[in-house]
């Protein structure tokens with residue numbers, strides 16, 4: 001079985017609890033993949049797609065009640081409530097284990113329990129963390145194969161060092177939303193997920209380990225685990241500047257990380273390198289600089305809206321070896337989603353499994369979509385044409401700028417730069433965004449989402465912000481911090497900024513700021529580019545748009561300040577004093 005004592009003991013305890021018929025150790029081989037796919041085809045857990053048009057790709061549908069992360073059912077279990085903080089759902093560890101064990105007990109009778117040893121980060125890197133996920137879902141195994149480095153090499157490494165690992169237990173049970181729980185035990189380095197089959201709830205290396213558990217480890221060990229993309233921007237001289245950017249779920253990380261430079265900038269010689277699209281682990285190295293790795297090995301991206309115009313690199317990546325979840329299945333055994341590549345199919349089977357035709361309305365008069373708005377694809381990062389060659393480098397890449405951003409129809413300008421690190425932390429702490437389909441709840445509602453970590457910070461939000469403030473003092477110098485908003489709209493509800501590839505026009509200014517090559521103007525809220533600092537060659541942007549994109553409306557900001565005050569107050573006395581000082585400074589500037 002294994003020479004790792006603790007692992008052996010934990011697995012036998014879980015087997016006794018869940019009572020699977022069989023235990024299968026995953027080695028990560030191609031033979032294993034073929035075998036598991038075959039088994040899953042047989043029980044209809046996945047569907048084989050046309051192997052000429054989409055070689056190596058498969059299709060999966062989740063239960064209708066199980067299409068996004070369920071934040072209400074996600075808990076941090078700590079001995080003291082204070083450690084989970086005012087934002088997280090909290091439970092006592094004892095209570096958490098009792099409830100989860102009662103749900104999962106005996107639930108794997110007649111099923112197989114798969115053992116997945118996986119590494120977040122290159123195996124053996126000082127950044128990396130190992131986890132072992134036990135699951136009764138072949139879909140989870142097939143996804144973990146893509147999303148992480150997994151199998152025999154990881155187990156060998158773990159055994160050699162008798163090292164620590166995160167215990168990740170997942171059981172589908174009955175996919176019953178009323179008994180669904182996603183529990184994190186940072187004090188025990190343990191995760192338990194029951195009654196779900198949706199990515200963010202069950203690919204336990206991703207949000208659960210690499211953010212919620214890792215953020216606690218990062219607090220204790222002095223680094224950062226963040227909901228950020230990482231990309232390299234190569235300028236015309238061949239110099240690559242690396243940036244990390246935090247946007248809430250479904251707000252553009254994947255798209256930005258692999259953007260195609262618009263013609264003018266491409267001609268100048270700009271090139272993009274994709275390092276990661278969702279998670280960044282960042283550490284201060286002996287040079288006093290912040291270095292980052294992407295702990296993942298694949299992308300779990302949003303389908304709808306992805307097409308050859310908005311994201312040609314992703315469309316190229318999806319040509320093979322992809323798992324498509326909750327998209328439209330076409331009669332020719334290929335796939336499609338809303339705002340995907342034309343033509344719109346004449347018919348197909350929708351994400352719920354029903355026959356579908358475009359334009360048909362439901363009983364409420366709403367168009368029935370072929371794909372769920374949070375339909376996703378799972379694809380190896382090596383498929384992306386712009387993938388960096390630094391992915392396996394144990395030291396990662398040096399980060400020059402950190403970018404925060406959200407989906408704000410009003411208020412936030414296209415881009416502005418923090419005056420200091422501490423001001424930048426305040427900008428991140430006061431981020432707000434409209435809710436998207438990536439999580440259950442009222443869509444479009446603006447909510448505060450500090451550093452895009454509201455659903456993912458595994459400890460007290462106040463302590464988390466204090467950690468950010470403190471780390472800034474240890475770097476020489478710290479990265480510059482920026483805020484962007486690709487989603488500002490005009491009075492008629494149209495986006496003022498074209499977005500996607502054109503976002504590089506903003507990033508060019510960011511990069512040039514980092515390299516001391518670009519000027520800025522000081523506004524009330526931070527540094528902004530002069531009109532002449534943004535290269536708008538070849539873009540058809542109405543003149544008034546730029547003015548609107550950068551307008552700072554005092555009345556709107558006064559209202560924003562009220563919202564910030566209310567939000568900060570809700571964080572209680574754990575919020576670091578530095579955040580209130582920045583609040584007062586901004587208030588003074590605006591008065």
Ligand code: GTP
Nearest residue numbers: 249250251252253254255302304305438486499500
């Ligand atoms: P998660 O995987 O949930 O963390 O999301 P993400 O942050 O990676 O978001 P993603 O890049 O998948 O984009 C989500 C949605 O935003 C898609 O529908 C995109 O088409 C849309 N989007 C991305 N970038 C832009 C942009 O610059 N402008 C506009 N208007 N829409 C964008």
Ligand code: SPV
Nearest residue numbers: 069199200206207249438
């Ligand atoms: C997100 O919701 O931020 C995602 C998708 O990246 S999930 O893995 O489901 O959390």
Ligand code: MN
Nearest residue numbers: 227249250278
């Ligand atoms: Mn995400």
